Amino acid sequence: MSLNPADESFVASLNGVVPTSVFRPVEPRYLEEPRGRLNGQGGLLACPHNTHEVSALIKAANAARVGVVPYGGGTGLVGAQVMPEGPAPLILSLERMAHIRAVHPEENVIVTEAGAVLADVQAAARGADRLFPLSLASEGSARIGGNLATNAGGVNVLRYGNARDLCLGLEAVLPDGCIWNGLTRLRKDNTGYDLRNLLIGSEGTLGVITAAALKLAPIPAATGTAILVVPSPRAAIDLLSLARDMLGEGISAFELLHRQGLEFLSETLPDIRQPFPDPPEWSVLIELGLIAALDPREQLANLFEVALGQGLVLDGLIAQSEAQRDGFWAVREQMPEANRRIGSVSSHDVSIPLGALAGFIEKGRETIAGFGTFRINCFGHVGDGNLHYNVFPPKGADRADYSHQGGAIKRAVHDLVADFNGSISAEHGIGRIKVDDLERYGDPVKLSAMRAIKMALDPQGIMNPGAVLRI
Amino acid sequence: MSLNPADESFVASLNGVVPTSVFRPVEPRYLEEPRGRLNGQGGLLACPHNTHEVSALIKAANAARVGVVPYGGGTGLVGAQVMPEGPAPLILSLERMAHIRAVHPEENVIVTEAGAVLADVQAAARGADRLFPLSLASEGSARIGGNLATNAGGVNVLRYGNARDLCLGLEAVLPDGCIWNGLTRLRKDNTGYDLRNLLIGSEGTLGVITAAALKLAPIPAATGTAILVVPSPRAAIDLLSLARDMLGEGISAFELLHRQGLEFLSETLPDIRQPFPDPPEWSVLIELGLIAALDPREQLANLFEVALGQGLVLDGLIAQSEAQRDGFWAVREQMPEANRRIGSVSSHDVSIPLGALAGFIEKGRETIAGFGTFRINCFGHVGDGNLHYNVFPPKGADRADYSHQGGAIKRAVHDLVADFNGSISAEHGIGRIKVDDLERYGDPVKLSAMRAIKMALDPQGIMNPGAVLRI
Numbered sequence: 001m002s003l004n005p006a007d008e009s010f011v012a013s014l015n016g017v018v019p020t021s022v023f024r025p026v027e028p029r030y031l032e033e034p035r036g037r038l039n040g041q042g043g044l045l046a047c048p049h050n051t052h053e054v055s056a057l058i059k060a061a062n063a064a065r066v067g068v069v070p071y072g073g074g075t076g077l078v079g080a081q082v083m084p085e086g087p088a089p090l091i092l093s094l095e096r097m098a099h100i101r102a103v104h105p106e107e108n109v110i111v112t113e114a115g116a117v118l119a120d121v122q123a124a125a126r127g128a129d130r131l132f133p134l135s136l137a138s139e140g141s142a143r144i145g146g147n148l149a150t151n152a153g154g155v156n157v158l159r160y161g162n163a164r165d166l167c168l169g170l171e172a173v174l175p176d177g178c179i180w181n182g183l184t185r186l187r188k189d190n191t192g193y194d195l196r197n198l199l200i201g202s203e204g205t206l207g208v209i210t211a212a213a214l215k216l217a218p219i220p221a222a223t224g225t226a227i228l229v230v231p232s233p234r235a236a237i238d239l240l241s242l243a244r245d246m247l248g249e250g251i252s253a254f255e256l257l258h259r260q261g262l263e264f265l266s267e268t269l270p271d272i273r274q275p276f277p278d279p280p281e282w283s284v285l286i287e288l289g290l291i292a293a294l295d296p297r298e299q300l301a302n303l304f305e306v307a308l309g310q311g312l313v314l315d316g317l318i319a320q321s322e323a324q325r326d327g328f329w330a331v332r333e334q335m336p337e338a339n340r341r342i343g344s345v346s347s348h349d350v351s352i353p354l355g356a357l358a359g360f361i362e363k364g365r366e367t368i369a370g371f372g373t374f375r376i377n378c379f380g381h382v383g384d385g386n387l388h389y390n391v392f393p394p395k396g397a398d399r400a401d402y403s404h405q406g407g408a409i410k411r412a413v414h415d416l417v418a419d420f421n422g423s424i425s426a427e428h429g430i431g432r433i434k435v436d437d438l439e440r441y442g443d444p445v446k447l448s449a450m451r452a453i454k455m456a457l458d459p460q461g462i463m464n465p466g467a468v469l470r471i
Numbered sequence: 472m473s474l475n476p477a478d479e480s481f482v483a484s485l486n487g488v489v490p491t492s493v494f495r496p497v498e499p500r501y502l503e504e505p506r507g508r509l510n511g512q513g514g515l516l517a518c519p520h521n522t523h524e525v526s527a528l529i530k531a532a533n534a535a536r537v538g539v540v541p542y543g544g545g546t547g548l549v550g551a552q553v554m555p556e557g558p559a560p561l562i563l564s565l566e567r568m569a570h571i572r573a574v575h576p577e578e579n580v581i582v583t584e585a586g587a588v589l590a591d592v593q594a595a596a597r598g599a600d601r602l603f604p605l606s607l608a609s610e611g612s613a614r615i616g617g618n619l620a621t622n623a624g625g626v627n628v629l630r631y632g633n634a635r636d637l638c639l640g641l642e643a644v645l646p647d648g649c650i651w652n653g654l655t656r657l658r659k660d661n662t663g664y665d666l667r668n669l670l671i672g673s674e675g676t677l678g679v680i681t682a683a684a685l686k687l688a689p690i691p692a693a694t695g696t697a698i699l700v701v702p703s704p705r706a707a708i709d710l711l712s713l714a715r716d717m718l719g720e721g722i723s724a725f726e727l728l729h730r731q732g733l734e735f736l737s738e739t740l741p742d743i744r745q746p747f748p749d750p751p752e753w754s755v756l757i758e759l760g761l762i763a764a765l766d767p768r769e770q771l772a773n774l775f776e777v778a779l780g781q782g783l784v785l786d787g788l789i790a791q792s793e794a795q796r797d798g799f800w801a802v803r804e805q806m807p808e809a810n811r812r813i814g815s816v817s818s819h820d821v822s823i824p825l826g827a828l829a830g831f832i833e834k835g836r837e838t839i840a841g842f843g844t845f846r847i848n849c850f851g852h853v854g855d856g857n858l859h860y861n862v863f864p865p866k867g868a869d870r871a872d873y874s875h876q877g878g879a880i881k882r883a884v885h886d887l888v889a890d891f892n893g894s895i896s897a898e899h900g901i902g903r904i905k906v907d908d909l910e911r912y913g914d915p916v917k918l919s920a921m922r923a924i925k926m927a928l929d930p931q932g933i934m935n936p937g938a939v940l941r942i
Contacts, residue, residue, distance in 0.1 A: 190899065198668070
């Protein structure tokens with residue numbers, strides 16, 4: 001079924017449907033994505049003020065069979081927010097719907113419009129002495145609706161879950177323009193199919209999230225942070241298991257670092273203080289957030305001692321000040337920027353069952369070696385089995401000389417991930433960049449069910465055309 | 472679209488499709504549900520040995536347009552497992568598919584067939600020094616596939632989530648008989664729509680769950696249990712908030728008890744030891760599961776002292792032995808049996824936003840008083856905002872004289888729940904008993920989306936006809 005462009009006749013059809021103040025010029029930023037892999041085409045940009053305007057716009061788009069591209073903070077890494085081809089779409093930005101509707105500290109709930117910037121949601125929670133745990137690199141510009149539409153992850157998933165796990169209720173406009181009021185603050189509600197989780201992670205292809213009720217958590221009384229040198233990725237997994245036995249849910253983050261990444265940091269961002277004079281082959285950044293009855297530094301020291309006895313750690317540093325803690329985190333948080341400056345041939349956001357993760361890393365090295373002398377920076381949310389597995393040209397080489405190998409390397413890494421029963425998109429989603437990968441690696445029965453659901457809820461295919469499913 | 476009965480011609484069509492050993496006689500237990508509110512009709516009972524047989528049976532049922540009623544442990548309380556009317560169905564019991572496929576302690580994952588009894592899944596986890604936290608009254612006979620299909624709750628939801636939150640991956644047979652292999656052990660996997668959560672809680676109307684990968688947790692090093700007398704439900708909520716600030720995720724259970732329930736226990740089960748000589752108006756059972764670095768009894772004593780200072784508790788007992796702990800839990804766990812012996816006029820499984828819960832209880836009392844001198848036992852998983860709100864005739868009265876008021880009372884309670892933005896089915900689901908309620912109280916846009924999804928995945932309506940949706 002072919003779509004129509006958001007042309008002048010469509011604009012004319014909106015006359016009186018929404019105020020003209022809804023429309024804004026399509027600045028270039030609405031057509032770019034962070035890694036510059038896709039360029040969106042222009043179209044009509046609408047920035048509605050409220051859910052009723054969203055509803056009116058989508059009803060009109062559905063009637064006119066015009067594609068709608070929902071737009072949050074524009075920080076997605078798989079191109080769900082830009083539509084490079086096809087009839088010019090209606091770009092629907094939630095930027096004006098950024099109001100925090102309510103904070104319920106006694107319920108550990110915050111209710112916010114979808115256009116609120118993630119950092120503002122965090123700040124509103126903190127203002128009520130609560131923690132909104134979703135935390136990721138782009139939190140200063142990502143908007144919560146986009147975080148939910150892509151089921152965003154980040155550094156606190158290990159303890160608090162991903163965006164999906166933090167959501168209690170949604171308000172959303174479905175592809176026919178109807179408003180679903182599912183903005184419940186309930187912890188338990190078994191009344192019918194889980195429409196909330198169906199919309200979460202559907203990347204705007206089944207509707208537009210306009211508001212959400214989200215879980216908050218108590219702010220841990222004290223935080224402790226360490227970087228521990230481990231002899232191997234296997235030891236990192238065992239260390240996590242030990243830490244869980246000793247500290248329960250108190251582990252907020254558990255991130256893997258590889259020597260290659262630390263060297264990239266030295267090379268590209270020399271002002272970042274390195275934790276060790278000689279970058280260790282493997283290390284983990286661990287953070288505890290504990291109740292007042294426990295001293296995090298003492299607990300980290302205990303953990304280190306027990307782990308040392310079991311051969312799971314070789315060396316370690318426990319942050320002794322807030323500044324030191326910030327320094328440790330800077331190493332982790334600046335890693336994507338260092339990678340960007342070095343320039344990868346191929347980068348991958350994968351997850352592997354924890355028990356198979358060490359085997360994957362070993363086999364990955366062999367696989368990449370088959371392509372030449374590449375450098376691998378394999379790092380990330382190892383506690384969730386989620387690795388950012390990025391492949392770079394040899395030192396001193398020109399990336400352009402290797403980029404022709406990118407496709408084959410990506411394919412080999414993804415094949416390996418599939419062999420290990422992993423996922424080719426752990427936290428970034430499918431967007432437009434991984435549609436082919438989903439078709440290749442996705443379960444065919446699931447894909448067919450997805451298509452049936454898409455056709456049922458959006459029979460004209462107006463919602464985010466070309467994202468997730470080719471249809 | 473009308474269905475055909477699972478008659479002799481259907482049986483004949485299965486000849487050679489599955490071995491005849493798959494079929495068993497339909498004993499009465501397959502047609503009963505625990506509260507005796509619905510009686511299923513006979514039909515054809517199939518107990519397949521493996522997923523391929525499930526697939527073959529459903530393919531055949533779909534081809535012959537025969538209804539399929541999935542059957543787990545038969546413990547559901549809303550009648551999803553029995554079909555009282557319509558053409559005789561194929562009853563599909565998963566009882567032979569009870570194999571625990573694998574335990575991965577290092578990953579905190581267990582993979583099991585759907586027919587495994589919940590208590591056996593718990594035991595398998597414990598055998599690997601891990602906890603499978605789903606725990607509910609019927610765990611000795613409920614099967615995990617049914618727990619997932621109904622998104623079961625229980626006493627540990629506060630800490631570990633409900634069945635949905637404990638599931639990483641599913642294998643399921645969809646209504647066309649195709650097998651979806653989504654049995655991932657991954658913590659993060661953003662590859663397309665969330666089919667897993669769509670099946671969880673769909674009560675067998677979108678497919679049959681045949682296996683699941685489930686989350687395990689470390690076994691807490693030490694457990695502490697107390698019953699604390701609180702001056703009001705509001706104080707119970709505030710106590711929970713205080714306990715969370717002091718103890719973080721260490722609170723495994725937080726259950727509300729009312730004097731009425733304790734009196735029912737004295738009356739019907741006098742052997743159960745009462746915690747206090749005079750049953751207090753309101754009390755909570757709190758359980759901590761802590762790491763080795765913390766002493767639960769000491770922490771409970773601390774909590775009690777701080778709460779006492781804030782006027783949130785009046786009295787309390789901390790279990791000093793395993794036997795005392797068991798005694799405390801017996802009070803809570805025998806409550807449904809005491810209720811059953813008294814005999815309710817109407818019972819309700821509702822949830823309310825935590826901040827509104829005290830107001831609901833107060834208003835509920837007024838509402839019920841308008842119907843006469845009924846007794847209310849309002850108890851349960853207050854930490855999740857989930858109350859079992861049961862209404863009984865006056866003491867000494869004959870229930871039969873009041874049962875005609877049951878419908879009006881139910882309606883009044885559910886209307887009140889809706890006024891408080893609550894749920895009319897917190898943890899039991901819709902089944903067949905609450906289909907009318909869902910139509911009355913459910914969001915119409917959500918209901919319409921549910922119908923579209925049902926039609927898309929099960930166009931002939933063979934899966935659990937009449938459950939959840941009338942269509």
